[in-house]
Amino acid sequence: MKVAVLGAGAIGAYVGAALHRAGADVHLIARGPHLAAMRQYGVRVRSPRGDFTAHPRATDDPAEVGPSDYVFLGLKATSYAACGPLIEPLLHDTTAIVAAQNGIPWWYFHRHGGPWDGRRLESVDPQGAVSAVLAPDRAVGCVVYAATELEQPGVVRHVEGTRFSIGEPGRGVSARCLTLSEAMRAGGLKCPVEPDLRRDIWLKLLGNISFNPISALARATMRQMCLHGGTRQVIETMMTETLAVAAALGCAVGVSIERRLAGAERVGDHRTSTLQDLERGKPLELDVLLSAVVELAEITGVPVPTLRTVHALSDLLALRSAA
Missing domain, CATH: 1.10.1040.10 (N-(1-d-carboxylethyl)-l-norvaline Dehydrogenase; domain 2)
Structure with missing residues (x-):
């Protein structure tokens, strides 16, 4: 399973390190001193559950990574509409985009059912700019219950929580969610697949x-x-x-x-x-x-x-x- 972490900050690097520890082919995409530190020393996780270091590949160029099975999106939601050039090299026909964002996602009414099915929210998807870059059909929802901080470049302080709930916008339990859940759990994280996220x-x-x-x-x-x-x-x-x-x-x-x-x-x-x-x-x-x-x-x-x-x-x- 090939996973690209686009925006490997505190949460992204933590998830990438856990998946790499479980044997996934993980590529972290970051920049600046944080990228340099991860390249030289790996991702150093400091946690009350036990410290560990992982050495996934790290780059600032998504083209070096290429098409992946999952893109774990660690970017802030404010960056979604402009991330097209970064995410495009990471996609193949069935790539799933796992957006670890807080709040209401851009796909909220995608396959929602009822009177608001398919409705676009201007506050999170202004004029459809986010949907144009991140196709809702690719989306796997992710709710993060872990608290982390970037203590220094390359060092993630895990404060508490290991749960990352995932699910399909259209509800139900899919094969792609089950596969990701298994890999996350193998890396020491909790990752329930919720029928209605x-x-x-x-x-x-x-x-x-x-x-x-x-x-x-x-x-x-x-x-x-x-x-x-x-x-x-x-x-x-x-x-x-x-x-x-x-x-x-x-x-x-x-x-x-x-x-x-x-x-x-x-x-x-x-x-x-x-x-x-x-x-x-x-x-x-x-x-x-x-x-x-x-x-x-x-x-x-x-x-x-x-x-x-x-x-x-x-x-x-x-x-x-x-x-």
């Missing part, structure tokens, strides 16, 4: 839609946000509104907000990916988190006043940080 998307989004923008606005860690009474109340309200939108779309998440908050508090003083991006001067990946759910709320007629307020504040922060 949209439930997992909303479950993960409960945390991302609230903790990520608030962490950037307050420069706070997961634990700090949970322990601050006022912030905790705002997060609870955001989660309640998000569950209402999911329910209007026919998706019952089936988890209590208190349980979700307790899980976040256990993560400790972890900085969300949005806060890390803000600190590093990178674009903030908020469209797929907040903007998409606000758009879905408009489609379904669900009132989401707190989400709209936090969206306005975080959108201004994103614009100012990009200036």
Whole structure:
């Protein structure tokens, strides 16, 4: 099985290292000092589950990799529309694109069924720019429950969690998902194939839609946000509104907000990916988190006043940080 990891940052390099350890033919695509370090020393994983080093191939040129069976997409969703020249050399007729993104994916209504089947969301697929590059038929959904940080070039700090839930946009269990799941599990990761991944998307989004923008606005860690009474109340309200939108779309998440908050508090003083991006001067990946759910709320007629307020504040922060 040949796997190309396009955007081998903290999550991409972690997955690539695990798959390589399991015997897959893995190619990491990265750049800069991180690429140089991986070439020289391999991917060094520091984890409470045990440290290890893997030596998959690493390059900055997808043409050197060539057509692959799976492309694990570790890029930020803000980069999807422009990634055509990078991903094109990696594709053959049946290449699956496994997008490890937070939030609402560009393929959300692909084979969804019902009144919204095939609908395009402008917030995540403006004018179809993402679908033109990443064909929805190639998509394998992936919900990441692992927390990682790039401690230094070539060194991934695994904070907690090893679960990567995958599934088909059209529901059901496919051979390509089962094959990938087996390889991921052989590398020491949890990789359940979900008959309907949209439930997992909303479950993960409960945390991302609230903790990520608030962490950037307050420069706070997961634990700090949970322990601050006022912030905790705002997060609870955001989660309640998000569950209402999911329910209007026919998706019952089936988890209590208190349980979700307790899980976040256990993560400790972890900085969300949005806060890390803000600190590093990178674009903030908020469209797929907040903007998409606000758009879905408009489609379904669900009132989401707190989400709209936090969206306005975080959108201004994103614009100012990009200036």
